[in-house]
Amino acid sequence: MNKIVFLDRDGVINIDKNYLYKIEEFEFIDGTFESLKYLQELGYKLVIVTNQSGIGRGYYSYEDYNILTNWMISEFKKNNIDILSVFCCPHIPVDNCNCRKPNIGMIEQAKKIIDIDFKNSWLVGDKTSDIQLAINVDIPNTIQVLSGEKVDIKKSKAKYIIESIKNIKDIIKS
Numbered sequence: 001m002n003k004i005v006f007l008d009r010d011g012v013i014n015i016d017k018n019y020l021y022k023i024e025e026f027e028f029i030d031g032t033f034e035s036l037k038y039l040q041e042l043g044y045k046l047v048i049v050t051n052q053s054g055i056g057r058g059y060y061s062y063e064d065y066n067i068l069t070n071w072m073i074s075e076f077k078k079n080n081i082d083i084l085s086v087f088c089c090p091h092i093p094v095d096n097c098n099c100r101k102p103n104i105g106m107i108e109q110a111k112k113i114i115d116i117d118f119k120n121s122w123l124v125g126d127k128t129s130d131i132q133l134a135i136n137v138d139i140p141n142t143i144q145v146l147s148g149e150k151v152d153i154k155k156s157k158a159k160y161i162i163e164s165i166k167n168i169k170d171i172i173k174s
Helices: 032-041 062-078 105-113 128-136 165-170
Strands: 004-007 045-051 083-089 122-125 141-145 160-162
Touching (some): 004 105, 045 105, 062 083, 083 105
Parallel strands (some): 122 141, 141 160
16 A cells, blocks of 8 residues: 655645746745655655636636646656646536545545555645545545645644645654
């Protein structure tokens, strides 16, 4: 069974820019590469789960999203980081799909191809919907980063709250 760190993309891995799909606008958050290497050294597999409603809204195409995602994965590979898989929800909220966080569809997709040790896995996100996804699939270890969506930390359901992914070493130790 694999210990997984599920990562949101926008606001966790990269600076959140509304409906980001252009490579030239993508900026990794400081400390992302070091933090993900650290997690790999601890034996975690890395999986990205991301809502991308810009596709459903017609702001960019699935092809645009795939171009950016492939580029992002290649940047990780250049830094010796292996992203096991990326799952995306292309729907808008009113579609009432099963994959848009906090719904569990992306994790259900992951379960079909990855043997996941949920008890020892983590979810790292910046939004309430990220943390609620973890709760909905019984991932007990949650981290909410403050580098994305503005959060009322008193209302957060996350087990831990950190400023940025670069602080992940303070929380995940093994």
